[in-house]
Amino acid sequence: MEDVVETLTRGNVAEVKVLLASVALALGCYQLAVIAVGYGKLRVSFLAPPPAFAAHRAVGDTIALLLLCTGVMCVSVYGFEDDELVHAIAGSALLCVLAIKVSVVRRDFGLGRFLPALGLSVFALLCVTWASSAGGFLA
């Protein structure tokens, strides 16, 4: 797997990882604004709640894919390093909470009321994961 990642990124694993994570974070910020419109917390004339929910879902799927790719690249090339403990824990927790959120969105399980909390948790964990790795690269 490591060779595949190295080949795909042409030896720029860290740079590609930082790029994907940064795009995911930027889209995450956008998601907060869009879902605020969806829940009626933010009212704008050019976007109604139903299309805001649909856009949130579509962009969310993209973010999930980006995070999955970044996670696979990270674990296959770097593994779980002791000196990057915060990053490893935050990244693992992020993927777990994201999986739970996707499951609740698709199947509900009677947990729909927790979606805002799950979404905010995903965003907070994404911020911590990004800051503990990509932030250092870009500082």
Added chain:
Amino acid sequence: MSDASHSRQLLGSLVAAVLIVVVAIALVTLKFGASSAAERESLEERQEQRLEAEEERREAAEERREER
């Protein structure tokens, strides 16, 4: 809300997301620079080789001077 309006607003939201992606990629690429890590490594390697060769030449010249 009509279907056309819904579709237009959804499309607008997705276009905004694409623009955010483009800006994020541009900013990160600007920060890293255009050259890839592999290119930078090969450049550094060539510089090291050049320095080593220069040092070897200097040492050889010194040895020749000492022999004389």
